[in-house]
Amino acid sequence: MPGVETMCQGDDPNCAAFAEHRRRFLGDLAPERRAFLKSGFVATGGAAALAAGGLSLVTPALAQTSAARGPRQATHQVLLANADTVHWGYFSKNLKPQVEIASGDFVTIETLTHQASDDAERMIQGDPGAESVYLWTKDKKGVARRGAGPEDAKLGPGGGLGVHICTGPVAIRGAEPGDVLEVRILDVAPRPCANPKFKGLAFGSNAAAWWGYHYKDLITGDRPREVVTIYEVDATGTRDWAKAVYSFRWPGVTDPNGIAHPTIDYPGLLVDHTKTERNFDVLKGIRVPIRPHFGTMGLAPAEADMVNSIPPSYTGGNIDNWRIGKGATMYYPVAVPGALFSVGDPHASQGDSELCGTAIECSLTGTFQFVLHKKQDLPGTALESLDFPMIETRDEWVLSGFSYPNYLKDLGPAAQDAIFQKSSIDLAMRDAFRKMRQFLMHAKGLTEDEAISLMSIAVDFGITQVVDGNWGVHAIVKKAIFAERTA
Amino acid sequence: MPGVETMCQGDDPNCAAFAEHRRRFLGDLAPERRAFLKSGFVATGGAAALAAGGLSLVTPALAQTSAARGPRQATHQVLLANADTVHWGYFSKNLKPQVEIASGDFVTIETLTHQASDDAERMIQGDPGAESVYLWTKDKKGVARRGAGPEDAKLGPGGGLGVHICTGPVAIRGAEPGDVLEVRILDVAPRPCANPKFKGLAFGSNAAAWWGYHYKDLITGDRPREVVTIYEVDATGTRDWAKAVYSFRWPGVTDPNGIAHPTIDYPGLLVDHTKTERNFDVLKGIRVPIRPHFGTMGLAPAEADMVNSIPPSYTGGNIDNWRIGKGATMYYPVAVPGALFSVGDPHASQGDSELCGTAIECSLTGTFQFVLHKKQDLPGTALESLDFPMIETRDEWVLSGFSYPNYLKDLGPAAQDAIFQKSSIDLAMRDAFRKMRQFLMHAKGLTEDEAISLMSIAVDFGITQVVDGNWGVHAIVKKAIFAERTA
Numbered sequence: 001m002p003g004v005e006t007m008c009q010g011d012d013p014n015c016a017a018f019a020e021h022r023r024r025f026l027g028d029l030a031p032e033r034r035a036f037l038k039s040g041f042v043a044t045g046g047a048a049a050l051a052a053g054g055l056s057l058v059t060p061a062l063a064q065t066s067a068a069r070g071p072r073q074a075t076h077q078v079l080l081a082n083a084d085t086v087h088w089g090y091f092s093k094n095l096k097p098q099v100e101i102a103s104g105d106f107v108t109i110e111t112l113t114h115q116a117s118d119d120a121e122r123m124i125q126g127d128p129g130a131e132s133v134y135l136w137t138k139d140k141k142g143v144a145r146r147g148a149g150p151e152d153a154k155l156g157p158g159g160g161l162g163v164h165i166c167t168g169p170v171a172i173r174g175a176e177p178g179d180v181l182e183v184r185i186l187d188v189a190p191r192p193c194a195n196p197k198f199k200g201l202a203f204g205s206n207a208a209a210w211w212g213y214h215y216k217d218l219i220t221g222d223r224p225r226e227v228v229t230i231y232e233v234d235a236t237g238t239r240d241w242a243k244a245v246y247s248f249r250w251p252g253v254t255d256p257n258g259i260a261h262p263t264i265d266y267p268g269l270l271v272d273h274t275k276t277e278r279n280f281d282v283l284k285g286i287r288v289p290i291r292p293h294f295g296t297m298g299l300a301p302a303e304a305d306m307v308n309s310i311p312p313s314y315t316g317g318n319i320d321n322w323r324i325g326k327g328a329t330m331y332y333p334v335a336v337p338g339a340l341f342s343v344g345d346p347h348a349s350q351g352d353s354e355l356c357g358t359a360i361e362c363s364l365t366g367t368f369q370f371v372l373h374k375k376q377d378l379p380g381t382a383l384e385s386l387d388f389p390m391i392e393t394r395d396e397w398v399l400s401g402f403s404y405p406n407y408l409k410d411l412g413p414a415a416q417d418a419i420f421q422k423s424s425i426d427l428a429m430r431d432a433f434r435k436m437r438q439f440l441m442h443a444k445g446l447t448e449d450e451a452i453s454l455m456s457i458a459v460d461f462g463i464t465q466v467v468d469g470n471w472g473v474h475a476i477v478k479k480a481i482f483a484e485r486t487a
Numbered sequence: 488m489p490g491v492e493t494m495c496q497g498d499d500p501n502c503a504a505f506a507e508h509r510r511r512f513l514g515d516l517a518p519e520r521r522a523f524l525k526s527g528f529v530a531t532g533g534a535a536a537l538a539a540g541g542l543s544l545v546t547p548a549l550a551q552t553s554a555a556r557g558p559r560q561a562t563h564q565v566l567l568a569n570a571d572t573v574h575w576g577y578f579s580k581n582l583k584p585q586v587e588i589a590s591g592d593f594v595t596i597e598t599l600t601h602q603a604s605d606d607a608e609r610m611i612q613g614d615p616g617a618e619s620v621y622l623w624t625k626d627k628k629g630v631a632r633r634g635a636g637p638e639d640a641k642l643g644p645g646g647g648l649g650v651h652i653c654t655g656p657v658a659i660r661g662a663e664p665g666d667v668l669e670v671r672i673l674d675v676a677p678r679p680c681a682n683p684k685f686k687g688l689a690f691g692s693n694a695a696a697w698w699g700y701h702y703k704d705l706i707t708g709d710r711p712r713e714v715v716t717i718y719e720v721d722a723t724g725t726r727d728w729a730k731a732v733y734s735f736r737w738p739g740v741t742d743p744n745g746i747a748h749p750t751i752d753y754p755g756l757l758v759d760h761t762k763t764e765r766n767f768d769v770l771k772g773i774r775v776p777i778r779p780h781f782g783t784m785g786l787a788p789a790e791a792d793m794v795n796s797i798p799p800s801y802t803g804g805n806i807d808n809w810r811i812g813k814g815a816t817m818y819y820p821v822a823v824p825g826a827l828f829s830v831g832d833p834h835a836s837q838g839d840s841e842l843c844g845t846a847i848e849c850s851l852t853g854t855f856q857f858v859l860h861k862k863q864d865l866p867g868t869a870l871e872s873l874d875f876p877m878i879e880t881r882d883e884w885v886l887s888g889f890s891y892p893n894y895l896k897d898l899g900p901a902a903q904d905a906i907f908q909k910s911s912i913d914l915a916m917r918d919a920f921r922k923m924r925q926f927l928m929h930a931k932g933l934t935e936d937e938a939i940s941l942m943s944i945a946v947d948f949g950i951t952q953v954v955d956g957n958w959g960v961h962a963i964v965k966k967a968i969f970a971e972r973t974a
Contacts (some may be wrong), residue, residue, distance in 0.1 A: 208939050213920065220935040229940045242944075247936060283937050285972030288945045289965065349944045355920065356943035425912040429950060433700065433842065448707040449734060450770050452695050453716045456843035457729075457836045458775045462949040463916060463960065473950065478776065485772030 070104035081110035089147035089162030097171035103372035115205035115361035126194035160266035162309035168342030175339035178375035191363035204362025212357030226250035244283035248276035293325035295345030303408035311470035316389035382443030401432025428473035568597035576634035576649030584658035590859035602692035602848035613681035647753035649796035655829030662826035665862035678850035689722040691849025699844030713737035731770035735763035780812035782832030790895035798956035803876035869930030888919025915960035
């Protein structure tokens, strides 16, 4: 089974695994897209790639300092997703790194959706990585632990307390608590369906599940109910919208170990479609704009050994903001040695709120560059004392507020249970307000009065998600506002 | 004093008042802008203008039916803002209409910001309309009542229970409860400063006030405090951003009747700048993108005689969504005979949340077309049973959720006090969810399961405002999503 042993140093055309990866993910793409990706790969060599382009939180001086700390030749590695390279449903500072890199290095990382078992024919079959992860017979389970719960949990090891298949972690050499890790998302591509029946397509699943915002507030039909809709995404990159294929009522699943799951209470339950009624007359004529992004992406927190992957927190994780896609850059406070970056929960599209509990959950492959900013280089820069995950897109800075900014600390020893009882949008708004004020005062040098006036007239607050335990509100400020500012 | 008597029938070049208005508002504009406005005026004649262009909630059939009910020749009237044509701080079904029009007619309406007295030199002086409204001496008050409170309120007549200077109402002939009024915003232009010292400019005020979200959560300096920032807007239309001019701490104002106002507790208090310290070193180099729109715009509610203008509700009012600008169309349920449309609270720019309590409050003039859709024509259309204010922009439908969708009814006889104690973003989100579900099911013919899946992957929920008593969350869905849908 391929895993860490498949990695290559740099863009080595002699590395078989890398060549295979390129063949697989680039082979079917349109020429112009292929050309773009190639140019991305070419850019991997040398510190030039580290220079911050355009308006960034990283000043040229900081970029230079951080670059000088890294090696002179960046490497590009590939981390495939399979049973050996993923951790399912949790973050942990104790995980063994799958890849260890230096600041400035590039890693292409495959991610698998944890909803693929809703339609194995379209999202698992013929895909060695997905097959190895989802393997589950009476005698064998590709990835036994699913969630941060106990090994002997009633629903299965890990208890389903956390659901996202995360690839990684990636360790960054020399990263220490207090540093800031910059993660640039250079490319995001759908994972093509491996089943020849559906060549050129990719698929995703949207589960309107029991943890959804709507669940206790249904007005028609049998109540409550869980409904799954399968969406088709164009893997060739020519179509920028997805469409529904069919939907079905969650039929209940009895897993290979004999445990019944009347609701979607444990990840990776294989839906038996001889027991569902598939409705192919669903959302006819509806085109869903795609917004490929990673729902869950971040660093291992320091506060607990096993951390449920569902609630986002100060080191990122399941932020579920669709702006975390191609071209975006994340800044995370490093909480543990090596930083330990993991990524999963790939989405083809999501709206602000992720109302029904999930997005279009669709496997994606991302290419990332990692730049470490050392604590001692941060004083006087915008990244000084950064204690929350920050999103930078081409045109905007996006700050992530949560009901509890660091719930593991804020809610004490029972935090991982309590967080699911205590959240509200109102709390998340309060946090987003405070973080935006901090950003405008600290990173942009405004007084509190200036920051508050500007927030009222030029900052947009939106509802990121109301389904992840620790609810989210984001605050968006346009970079162009500051284009003329010298201070 | 000019008022209703200044109105013209149609685009009559012989009407002196109309010519004056055009001179005043178009004279200084760039040629291309003037050309656009002219073309807008040309479009005023005839029912052709009633045909719904592009994707609209109004089907061609409904447009034709509604047009057939109107007169064959539309008129264009002008409603200036002055002490005779505004009502300050309240909506009321008992107000005498300033203009009465037929469905299909156009009205250009001046609106004045209720924060102009923060800098009378820039926002009142030399402007006959503003001067007449703001007139307040020991013996005479241009508009005595400010707010929905009692005449003998301690702070002044109306008690400041409502603050917005609203121009109108405009009565639509034949409008009855159950109908839907479509209001198209054809143009929005800043009101140029009438003081020759500031030719070519317009100004607005942003008050970070005691009702702001930040007020009890300040971290620096004297706490609490109210701070006003004056912004400059380019009235010629060549610059699409505003900049701060200066800021000052609210100094407390004793009004001409001897009542002290240590906080901004009554509208129209003239700030004496010999008692302020103006800080001109404010928000240097910051460019605020302009988003001219009307914060308060809507119809008279049926539930009470005097309704505080601050909390928005089912007939619109103070929605404070910056998308209610040029090119947008509003749909309101008609609650009283004649509909009684009023507009005020003009904003040069606002962010989603209106965090500090106000936007850039800046006088604007709008040109509107009104189309009445009769209740009997609505069955089977998207407007059937519409019971909330709906925003349509070129590309999006935007639904307005409130903590209490019809707070006057929902909260009983004490509603107008209670609403200021009971709101939350969480409640507004619940309402926005339900309204979007209703819209997708009713107007777009989706099943509940389809609507819920689509809401999770393609609808964006944002925080409209957290400062207007009845807090707001909006839900945005792109029209293009439905472009291929036939059903």
